[in-house]
Amino acid sequence: MKRATVTHVGGTPDARPAVSSRLLAEAAGTFVLVFGVVGAALLAAAFDDGRGGLNVGFLGVAFALGLSVVVGAFAFANVSGAHFNPAVTVGLAVAGRFPWRLVGWYVIAQLSGGLAASTLVAAVAAGGPGDLLAGARASGFASTGWGELSPGHFSLLSAALIEVAATCVFVWVVLGVTSPGAPGALAPLAIGLTLTLVALVAIPVSNGSFNPARSFATAVWGGGVAMAQLWMSLAAPTVGALVAGATFRPLFGRRLRN
Template sequence: MAATTGKAPVAGGAPALSSRLLAEAAGTFVLVFGVIGAALFGAGFDKGDGGLNIGFLGVAFALGLSVLVGASAFGPVSGGHFNPAVTLGLAVGRRFAWRDVGGYIVAQIVGGLLASTLLLAIAAGGPDGFLASAQKGGFASTGWGELSPGGFPLLSALLVETITTCVFVWVILAVTGPEGNTATAPITIGLTLTLIALVAIPISNGSFNPARSIATAVYGGPVALEQLWMSVVAPILGAVIAGATYSVLFARFRRSDQKAP
């Protein structure tokens, strides 16, 4: 998630585009495998009997940890976006080259689909009815109404996905900019994702990431596919707002600080 510089390296000796795309696919794989695996297998384990299930809190931490791990491992190669919305937000904010946006997004979607496909194979080996139940429940897809853990409507899901993604991309732009601390950026970004997931999971099931949403919707049944548009449009909208407003808002704050006695 832009864990190193906020953009893929551009100086001489930078990794080739093929290496960066592979890193993006691998990082997105880690993210989707981690968070969706936790949601499918750990969130409601044994229906909560014995206190062994991880619940919303566990899934939120799995999301943050997945990004922290992926960013630390693959961020130095690709910039660590792992999310089409982040890639677009960074491009709008002039932190990433538009010429590479399409390749990054394709790599992210491929990585996410590979992760969800392997999770499907694992679920197929579970107890009788496990896979069918997971797919009937949407396969951890995001959405509203019956896909919302709390039964929230479309407007609530749309708002929370847009607002939280905007905040998320603002944080990425801040910690990876000239005044940010790139050494701690993966931790800050991972914890931010955990924070916004704790807000959004009960409402929309918490995506903030079109690649993650596509990866689950393809196995989540007709309702998940019908509602997929929201989980693609809302994060992109939030990221574009963040990218378009960050320099204006925070440059003004910096100028105010510099004028202060």
């Protein structure tokens, strides 16, 4: 397939591999992200009810999210740009940093990789003690949302606001650290730490997604309530990404290359 020029987490635009390779990398990177965060949330966050200090809790899930992006970015940034998130792809496109003609293909790859990861976690949970998989599905399978899907039982408005704001901040950081002149070698670390930060704030409110692919992947296994609330977890991060992409140039005053 035709080659194109795309800005990636390493910094300035570069000659990119074939589109097919980029899509595979996006699927693989999103798989790593969803496997890391959902696996931590369902298999390790409340392990053995906390006995023996082996569970990781909210803090561990937030770090799992950040670390999964860091390792995925280092592994795949030179292939696809390491978006791993439809909101990031949309935000970059709005800011003129990614071609719109590839947005749909990237989103399909990200959704596919995320669903493969959540399915693997479900398969692992099926071999767990007792009714681990049934319990995970009954509790929403780490899906994002409000009310009963919110760890703190926050409202729809609260969950939507935190997802919009956190995604906006995250996409601002992605745009900033991948701009010309930014220290590109540190971009994966900065992006991963930002995700950890916003997750620490958002997990009690919405269960912390900022990523429609991650939300879709868990909602498929999370049952009726998770599927019914999925629209918020798709719409709110997209709105946050649109705001970030549209405001980045005037807010930071950068001359960004297309």
